Amino acid sequence: MDETDMADDPSRSGGKPSGILHLVATPIGNARDISLRALDVLGTADILAAEDTRNTRKLLDIHGVKREARSFWPYHDHNGARQRPQILAALAEGKSVALVSDAGTPVVSDPGYPLVRAAIEAGYDVVAVPGASALLSALCIAGLPTDRFLFAGFLPSKSGARRRELAELAPVPSSLVFYESPHRLAASLAEMCAVLGGDREAAVCRELTKRFEEARRGTLDELAAQYANAPDPKGEIVVVVGPPLAREITEADIDTRLLAALEAGSLKDAASSVATELGLPRKQVYARALELASAK
Incomplete structure (x- = not known):
């Protein structure tokens, strides 16, 4: 770490716990889609909290980053509730934790969100190391x-x-x-x-x-x-x-959506969802839904 990095390191700021949680984006397919900064963090963090430790170990092997097995901690949907207190305890000791998912940016449709919330509430710095995102x-x-x-x-x-x-x-x-x-x-x-x-x-x-x-x-x-x-x-x-097309709404448009919605739910729910979708008064759509339902 050079002097610039040390000056910018949030873990060295005064008045806060010293532990730091890094959210490290990893490739979604091509192993070369990883940043130099991500490799630095993955190589130096005290703990690697990984959705699948085997995948993370394979990625590090590709890039020649060597880590001890004990530094890999599994963190996923099934063990998150048990593992979070352990990670928070490590942060309390001033350790750095790198969170990685199987692929892409952590916390986006993966189990990282509760950990990020817990770390923030406990006063630890949370830093993004951006990169690949599907x-x-x-x-x-x-x-x-x-x-x-x-x-x-x-x-x-x-x-x-x-x-x-x-x-x-x-x-x-x-x-x-x-x-x-x-x-x-x-x-x-x-x-x-x-x-x-x-x-x-x-x-x-x-x-x-x-x-x-x-x-x-x-x-x-x-x-x-x-x-x-x-x-x-x-x-x-x-x-x-793409966004909705700007066009005039016809009775046929209403009927098509109502018939599809009626197959999936109640008359009330169908009318409500179609009215919201088309931006029409609910009473108008409900009345038409009654007509279509009675005609079946």
Whole structure:
């Protein structure tokens, strides 16, 4: 560590506990997508809190960083509640902890959030060591507006809950970014068509930074058709959906969304979600929902 680094090290600031938690971004595929600063921190931190210690050890081996086995502490969804007090105790002793996920930036759709909250509440410094992110990589190559976006993580696994969440997101005036698993991609795209509208532009980004990286772009209708009867794709997937299209809402638009919503939930819930999605008065949409339900 040179003099500049020492002057900027938050662990040396007065009046605070000396332990420091580093959030270290690691590659999402290509092992060369790691910063020099990240390698420095991973090589010098007292403890490496890793979602999968085997993956982290393999990454360090690739870059020639040697660490003792005892410095690797597993930290994941299943042991987080037990492990957090141990990590906080290490911070209390003035030790530095580097938190890494299996891939990408920690705390984004991984178990790091409770640890970060606990460290902040205890008064320890939390420092980001930025780098690879599937979210930002997909957003950059999707070819959709990036000035405003909403990251929605993983959609619910059950269809009804998935449709309800999509209905809440439908009117958001920005690009939407989702993580999705290969075996649920086709179903999610079909429901995005029904709830968000098949004419919205979208992109399915797969295996980012890896050898078989792929980005398919088109409307939700087109993408849903491509994946409907195809084998499940391989690899990690990010779906980016463009903002709502500015156009006049027709009765057919209302009926299409209501019929889809009625299949997934009650009449009241369907009317409420469609009214929110389209920005229409709930009484108007509820009245139409009653007509459609009685006509069945």
